Amino acid sequence: MINTKDITILGTGLSGLGSAKLAKKLGLNVFISDKKIIGEKIKKYLNENKIDFKENGHDLKRLLSADQVIISPGISFADLKKRYPEIDKEKFISEIEFASRFTDAYLIAVTGSNGKSTTASLIYHVLKSSGLNVGLAGNIGVSFAESVCNCSYDFYVLELSSFQLDHISKFKPNISIITNISADHLDRYDYKFENYVKSKCRIVKNQKNEDYFIYNGNCAVTKKIVKTIKINSKILSFALSKNQDKNSLIYLGKNHINSLLKKKKFMLSTNKIPIKGKHNLENSMAAISVAQILKISNEKIKESFKTFKSIPHRLEHFLTIQKVKYVNDSKATNVNSVFYALDSFNEPIIWIAGGVDKGNQYDDLIPLVKNKVKAIICLGQDNNKLIDIFSSHVDVIVSTDNIGDVVSSAYKISKPGDVVLLSPACASFDLFKNFEDRGNKFKEEVRKL
Secondary structure, rough: OOOOOOOEEEOOHHHHHHHHHHHHHOOOOOEEEOOOOOHHHHHHHHHHHOEEEEOOOOOOHHHHHOOOEOOOOOHHHHHHHHHHOOOOEEEEEEOOHHHHOOOOOOOEEEEEOOOOOHHHHHHHHHHHOOOOOEEEEOOOOOOOHHHHHHHHOEEEEOOOOOOHHHOOOOOOOEEEEOOOOOOOHHHOOOOHHHHHHHHHHHHHOOOOOEEEEEEOOOOOOHHHHHHHHOOOOOOEHHHHHOOOOEEEEEEEEEOOEEEOHHHHHHHHHHHHEOOOHHHHHHHHHHHHHHHHHHOOOHHHHHHHHHOOOOOOOOOEEEEEOEEEEEEEEOOOOOHHHHHHHHHHHOEEEEEEOEEEEEOOOOHHHHHHHHHEEEEEEOOOOOOOOOHHHHHHOOOEEEEEEEEEHHHHHHHHOOOOOOOEEEOOOOOOOOOOOHHHHHHHOOOOOOOHH
């Protein structure tokens, strides 16, 4: 429990509003603010529940007088500190930290640059299909705080971003997972990769020896973490080959996922994995690791994989028109995600990329682009960087800021057997509300063809 009475919350998105609901239920004095205009529906809720609020900016007096400040993940503390130099970082916590203090549930926390949504969803599906009372929250679906406020689960699967981990202090997951780490969000970390890595590593900082840390044995960065930072929890990894990592008890055989975890042999044919790509084999191995730690039977694990469906905006093959596949991978907001996406197809690709660049380095994509991509359609307000890097590696490159033009161009360029792939490598905020909005508008335009 927290020794506090006055709570100030920054941001009225899912995270902030969920925190407000939980704080109000706990009988705390709640104030919430947003630098933008607060929507009428949210204002109505705040007024009905007698929660003080401020829009179009934050309140310095409240920031200074609050016992604790809950900062939403979309808000940069560094930017806030520049505007309000008097504030004390020690007061600031994330919604994840706040909510974790008011649940006794078993916590499974998933972070990583790529694959965390799919991995968290897989774990949740396996546990729920096996009869466990489990919730899915965090950076996916509903906020953790709102779920703690409204529900009573025995287990939580939490998808956590680096921003959510930046402001934890005592948060301790029973199982923590890092799916992989590659350059992302560097604009929030002074364009220093090591700062971003430190943020991800916070997921293990409070774990004890009875807890578990699962990492990707195929990822050089996560392997280095194990060697360089103090980890108190039990350590295990998953890998694409048996001898790839010394801590790997779950690995990819010839055509099977094999596990010796808990000294209980497990095999699952790769053709039983319902989601495409090598990276999804890694995500599946992470989910199987958790299931085995929780002593879920091999039969239940296998049955649950039969009914798992890919989540939207992640390599979502939603339509085929005249033998051309249309794939929505709008969630791919960094280079590593796009690498996995391009690597997943053997057909010629018309690649749709662009948006708000987050300090991306595209060098690793050039060999794949040369071998697999027949055309690039750049979608963004500023496409110069993509054009400069890739124009010499593809025969066709198109630049636009209109999603309708993107789909029209792709349709004209495509031939039977091609794949039209939206996998942007960039954030969506120049032209869209979020990655979901971008993906949905892409699908809408394709369905008009």
